[in-house]
Amino acid sequence: MVDDLRKYLNHLLEKVNGLHCILITDRDGVPLVRAVTERAPQLALRPNFISTFGMATDQAGKLGLGRNKTIISMYPSYQVIQMNKLPLVITFIGSDNCNTGHILSLESQIEPFLKDLAAVVVDAP
């Protein structure tokens, strides 16, 4: 199942210009499935970077606007889009001029695969 998902993520990577990687992790940043190109910044793939999203999304949920779904972080040469699918987190890293809207629309295409993956994470001790 994971191999199929990885192949599918690699296929999605090719579809969006400037998208460097797609990571599916748990909320601690532990990678479950990853599709990465050589252009992805290695520092951003580390669990201590990805796990900060867990705290950020919790805090953003306290703004009184409802549950936080997505956080888009723009950097000088990269953009990071993280989606709250707790217990899973989806992280996309792309170039600064990458099509953000196109990346956001990938959510619906990845979502069907997340149910089984989430069950595995919940069952893990």
Next chain:
Amino acid sequence: MEKDLDKVIEEIMATPNVSGCLVADYQGLCLAATGDVHVDSAGIIVAISEQACKLEPNLKPPTVCLETDKRQCLIQRHGTITGAIYKLKA
């Protein structure tokens, strides 16, 4: 702030057979959407226009027309802004 954009969209929607209209920025983020249009399609619309521009990079961005049984979707890029108009087939 977006009064001018709203006015343009109002004008487009007043045109016969137009069922929806969407405007997106260069990052594929939706600036405005009215009628029978899904906001999430903004990114894909910009991506389509970007790909079409690659066919003739030295010319003005082309107008892309996507045709289905019931509707037509016309996509046109102008600078950093991309617009899509959905028309019912006559």
